[in-house]
Amino acid sequence: MGMGINLLLLDVDGTLTVNRGELALEPEAIRAIQRARGRVRIGLVTGNALIVAEALAKYIGLNDAPIIAENGCIIKVNSSTIMLSALSARSIAEELIKRLGLKPTYQYPCRYLDMTLDVNGDDYNVVNRIREELIKMRVNESYAVETSGYAVHIRPIECSKATAIRRLCELINVDCSTVAFIGDSDIDAEAFKVVGLGVAVGNATGRAKEHAKLVTRNPSGKGVAEFIELMLSGGINTLT
Numbered sequence: 001m002g003m004g005i006n007l008l009l010l011d012v013d014g015t016l017t018v019n020r021g022e023l024a025l026e027p028e029a030i031r032a033i034q035r036a037r038g039r040v041r042i043g044l045v046t047g048n049a050l051i052v053a054e055a056l057a058k059y060i061g062l063n064d065a066p067i068i069a070e071n072g073c074i075i076k077v078n079s080s081t082i083m084l085s086a087l088s089a090r091s092i093a094e095e096l097i098k099r100l101g102l103k104p105t106y107q108y109p110c111r112y113l114d115m116t117l118d119v120n121g122d123d124y125n126v127v128n129r130i131r132e133e134l135i136k137m138r139v140n141e142s143y144a145v146e147t148s149g150y151a152v153h154i155r156p157i158e159c160s161k162a163t164a165i166r167r168l169c170e171l172i173n174v175d176c177s178t179v180a181f182i183g184d185s186d187i188d189a190e191a192f193k194v195v196g197l198g199v200a201v202g203n204a205t206g207r208a209k210e211h212a213k214l215v216t217r218n219p220s221g222k223g224v225a226e227f228i229e230l231m232l233s234g235g236i237n238t239l240t
């Protein structure tokens with residue numbers, strides 16, 4: 001591959017977990033990440049709340065990992081936390097919960113800009129109902145609505161994982177072309193376009209695979225372990 005990777009960015013749900021739709025972490029992925037520490041800089045890019053992503057990074061042993069949370073609405077790097085929009089989707093989400101009888105996720109109280117609603121299995125249907133309601137409320141131009149497979153997210157339209165990754169690269173002086181990002185869902189597909197190496201895990205959505213440069217043979221966390229082994233064995237050389 002002859003591609004130097006300076007920064008390895010990891011999605012969380014469906015990527016570090018044993019499978020899409022499951023929350024249990026894949027031990028092989030955690031072990032591979034711990035082996036990769038010191039060889040390449042590692043960060044998390046997730047739809048999860050910042051506090052959830054920070055706790056996960058600490059428990060994996062990635063203490064100073066740069067974190068992009070809330071689908072690109074928040075960046076935590078070194079000791080600064082940056083909000084990438086002045087607009088929060090909280091009030092709109094409250095209105096949608098009332099109008100459509102939706103349920104907030106457990107992270108809802110710990111979130112700032114990108115708000116999450118339960119999918120209860122039919123996430124694409126919930127996304128469409130919300131998009132229609134936002135049009136009725138004449139605010140559909142201000143918010144993006146997407147599903148990760150784990151929750152339906154409503155966020156200020158100017159925020160995304162792609163935009164946040166570009167901003168993070170500027171902040172830590174890394175060229176986006178030397179960044180690898182591994183993900184599993186449609187939301188990650190857009191972010192694959194801004195990094196040098198977009199990697200979709202084997203059970204990723206069709207859209208994610210379509211926009212990835214590499215699709216791992218293995219699913220979710222085992223796919224992450226497979227990619228990291230490839231990287232550590234010089235299959236994709238790392239510059240550190």
Ligand SMILES: O=C(O)COP(=O)(O)O
Binds near residue numbers: 012047049149
């Ligand atoms: O928070 C979610 O819904 C999914 O999180 P992810 O971006 O790590 O897949």
Ligand SMILES: [Mg+2]
Binds near residue numbers: 012015184185
């Ligand atoms: Mg995911």
